[in-house]
Amino acid sequence: MENLEKESAVAQEYLARVAKEAEAKFDEHLPPENETPCRLHEAMRYSMFAGGKRLRPALVKATFDMFGGKGDKVWLATSALEMLHTFSLIHDDLPCIDNDDYRRGKLTNHKKFGESTAVMAGDALCVLAFELMGRAGDARAIQVLAHLLGTYGMIGGEMTDIECEGKTVDLETVDYIHYHKTAALIEAALQVGAMLAGADDKSITAIRNYGRSIGLAFQIVDDILDIVSTTEELGKDAGSDIEKGKATYPSIVGLEKSRERAHELYEESLKALEGLEGDTSILRSIAAFIITRVK
Amino acid sequence: MENLEKESAVAQEYLARVAKEAEAKFDEHLPPENETPCRLHEAMRYSMFAGGKRLRPALVKATFDMFGGKGDKVWLATSALEMLHTFSLIHDDLPCIDNDDYRRGKLTNHKKFGESTAVMAGDALCVLAFELMGRAGDARAIQVLAHLLGTYGMIGGEMTDIECEGKTVDLETVDYIHYHKTAALIEAALQVGAMLAGADDKSITAIRNYGRSIGLAFQIVDDILDIVSTTEELGKDAGSDIEKGKATYPSIVGLEKSRERAHELYEESLKALEGLEGDTSILRSIAAFIITRVK
Numbered sequence: 001m002e003n004l005e006k007e008s009a010v011a012q013e014y015l016a017r018v019a020k021e022a023e024a025k026f027d028e029h030l031p032p033e034n035e036t037p038c039r040l041h042e043a044m045r046y047s048m049f050a051g052g053k054r055l056r057p058a059l060v061k062a063t064f065d066m067f068g069g070k071g072d073k074v075w076l077a078t079s080a081l082e083m084l085h086t087f088s089l090i091h092d093d094l095p096c097i098d099n100d101d102y103r104r105g106k107l108t109n110h111k112k113f114g115e116s117t118a119v120m121a122g123d124a125l126c127v128l129a130f131e132l133m134g135r136a137g138d139a140r141a142i143q144v145l146a147h148l149l150g151t152y153g154m155i156g157g158e159m160t161d162i163e164c165e166g167k168t169v170d171l172e173t174v175d176y177i178h179y180h181k182t183a184a185l186i187e188a189a190l191q192v193g194a195m196l197a198g199a200d201d202k203s204i205t206a207i208r209n210y211g212r213s214i215g216l217a218f219q220i221v222d223d224i225l226d227i228v229s230t231t232e233e234l235g236k237d238a239g240s241d242i243e244k245g246k247a248t249y250p251s252i253v254g255l256e257k258s259r260e261r262a263h264e265l266y267e268e269s270l271k272a273l274e275g276l277e278g279d280t281s282i283l284r285s286i287a288a289f290i291i292t293r294v295k
Numbered sequence: 296m297e298n299l300e301k302e303s304a305v306a307q308e309y310l311a312r313v314a315k316e317a318e319a320k321f322d323e324h325l326p327p328e329n330e331t332p333c334r335l336h337e338a339m340r341y342s343m344f345a346g347g348k349r350l351r352p353a354l355v356k357a358t359f360d361m362f363g364g365k366g367d368k369v370w371l372a373t374s375a376l377e378m379l380h381t382f383s384l385i386h387d388d389l390p391c392i393d394n395d396d397y398r399r400g401k402l403t404n405h406k407k408f409g410e411s412t413a414v415m416a417g418d419a420l421c422v423l424a425f426e427l428m429g430r431a432g433d434a435r436a437i438q439v440l441a442h443l444l445g446t447y448g449m450i451g452g453e454m455t456d457i458e459c460e461g462k463t464v465d466l467e468t469v470d471y472i473h474y475h476k477t478a479a480l481i482e483a484a485l486q487v488g489a490m491l492a493g494a495d496d497k498s499i500t501a502i503r504n505y506g507r508s509i510g511l512a513f514q515i516v517d518d519i520l521d522i523v524s525t526t527e528e529l530g531k532d533a534g535s536d537i538e539k540g541k542a543t544y545p546s547i548v549g550l551e552k553s554r555e556r557a558h559e560l561y562e563e564s565l566k567a568l569e570g571l572e573g574d575t576s577i578l579r580s581i582a583a584f585i586i587t588r589v590k
Contacts, residue, residue, distance in 0.1 A: 031446050031447070036451065036455065036471075037446060037451050037454040037455050037458070039454075039458070040446055040450070040451070040454045041446060044446075087418075091414055091415075091418060094411075094414065096409075096410035096411045096414060097411045097414065114391075115391035116389075116391045116392045116457055117454070119386055119389065119391060119392065119414065120386075120450055120453065120454050120457075122418075123382075123386060123417075123418075123421065123450055124445055124446045124450045126418065126421055126422065127421065127441050127444045127445045127450065128441070128445050128446070130425045130437060130441040131437075131438055131441035131442050131445060133434075133437070134434050134435065134436075134437035134438025134439075134440075134441055135434075135438050136434070137434045137435075138434060139428075139429050139430075139431070139432045139433060139434045139437065140429065140432075141429075142425060142426075142428070142429035142434065142437055143426055143429025143430050144429075145429075146422050146423070146425040146426035146429055147426050149422045150419055150422045150423050150426060151326050151332060151335055151336060151339075151419045151423070152326070155335070155415055155418055155419045155422065156331065156332050156335070158415065159332040159334075159335045159412070159415050160331065160332050162411055162415075163332070163334070176331075
């Protein structure tokens with residue numbers, strides 16, 4: 001456990017370092033608030049700069065560097081991945097979906113700017129992400145990213161999550177939802193970084209397996225934190241999963257077994273990295289961070 | 296005028312022919328309704344097969360052929376452009392935006408499937424469009440398309456359209472809205488077809504100028520039809536622009552001057568095509584169709 005915490009500290013230092021540089025690039029890539037349509041640009045920036053760990057940009061950067069990627073194009077992809085993540089959060093928070101008032105301790109986009117602007121801000125972030133990916137110049141990476149984002153990936157998971165609210169579901173369904181709504185985009189981030197760096201297919205398969213494991217672990221830990229944390233610690237409503245009748249890991253197998261599963265997935269993620277060339281230390285530390293994080 | 300109608304008939308025959316083939320490809324490119332998430336896939340298909348002229352696919356195909364494009368990849372782009380158009384319609388119809396109950400004589404997506412599914416169906420069509428464009432393999436075309444779709448293009452126009460509802464606006468603002476919300480995606484369709492065929496920069500500039508003119512003309516004619524047609528003829532609520540206090544051409548310069556402006560734009564579009572190599576007859580006939588159409 002002590003070792004896990006040491007590893008996690010390394011990851012946190014890495015995340016903070018990448019976040020700083022990635023956020024400077026968000027500012028460069030997002031349209032300015034003084035250009036038409038001003039209020040829409042303001043809404044996009046509001047949610048992009050509402051905080052967050054910037055995990056997906058860090059994953060893009062980590063695999064890009066690990067596979068020897070060169071040049072600035074990686075920052076187009078780090079911005080794109082965070083925009084896609086933010087797009088999904090803005091739309092998920094809408095009154096017709098999760099109806100959340102707070103996110104990361106701040107008013108949600110529609111609470112601050114109104115519903116129509118929030119719908120458009122999400123749409124615009126999604127589209128801008130693909131513009132940046134187009135600039136990065138790798139059409140195959142765009143195809144993979146869009147696939148993992150669509151109905152066979154993130155959006156499919158979100159839809160099923162909504163449909164299962166208040167229903168009794170089995171572990172298989174929760175696994176489906178968690179993999180799709182959370183792990184798919186994490187997998188995409190890792191793969192986009194690797195593809196932009198020119199990694200070979202075997203390496204990309206290993207990276208995807210790693211991503212699937214840490215992605216699932218990430219969502220299980222999220223479920224656990226929703227139960228054991230306070231609203232203040234989380235920056236969003238604690239206990240809201242139960243209130244909404246969300247399908248979660250602890251609701252099916254209990255807290256203890258959920259923790260065990262997260263640890264198993266951690267071990268699986270490290271196994272996926274074995275045999276990869278290049279320095280995997282950052283990815284290993286990020287896996288440790290994911291299962292030890294407290295918010 | 297007689298000549299215009301002859302030209303328009305040629306365009307209508309072309310549109311019908313492309314629509315048939317493009318729709319067969321939509322069916323191939325859209326996820327099946329019997330795969331999870333079934334209801335979301337059903338909602339995507341519902342709006343994609345709710346009819347329409349399939350103008351954007353026809354524009355993609357016309358420029359692709361005109362510039363000597365070869366192979367099947369053009370059909371990835373025709374599907375993508377219609378998906379992006381449909382995505383914008385589904386979100387525009389939402390209660391928090393235009394709050395429309397009917398589109399093309401059928402219930403709007405959210406009326407049929409509920410709001411949360413409609414938001415997700417729009418999102419999913421947008422993302423799938425970029426997956427198909429990724430498969431088509433031209434990253435620069437993706438960049439151009441996304442730019443013309445984003446806050447400096449279609450979404451920017453929609454946002455300004457919403458913000459101007461019920462306000463007195465000048466002709467410059469209506470031009471801004473019309474260019475962005477309608478002409479930008481038409482321009483994008485033409486340009487994507489040309490780029491996939493490998494057209495040179497000079498040709499692409501000419502095609503963009505043509506697109507800008509017919510795109511503006513298209514929206515002005517839409518404004519006129521909203522006033523002079525019945526709901527039955529349009530398949531959507533006639534007179535709804537006035538009811539919603541939308542910024543339209545006729546509301547500022549009157550019907551007669553709006554018709555004159557549409558004709559001017561038609562002439563400008565033909566001028567833009569002069570000097571282009573290749574057979575421009577289809578594009579000329581489409582321009583004639585756009586200003587003579589009655590629905």
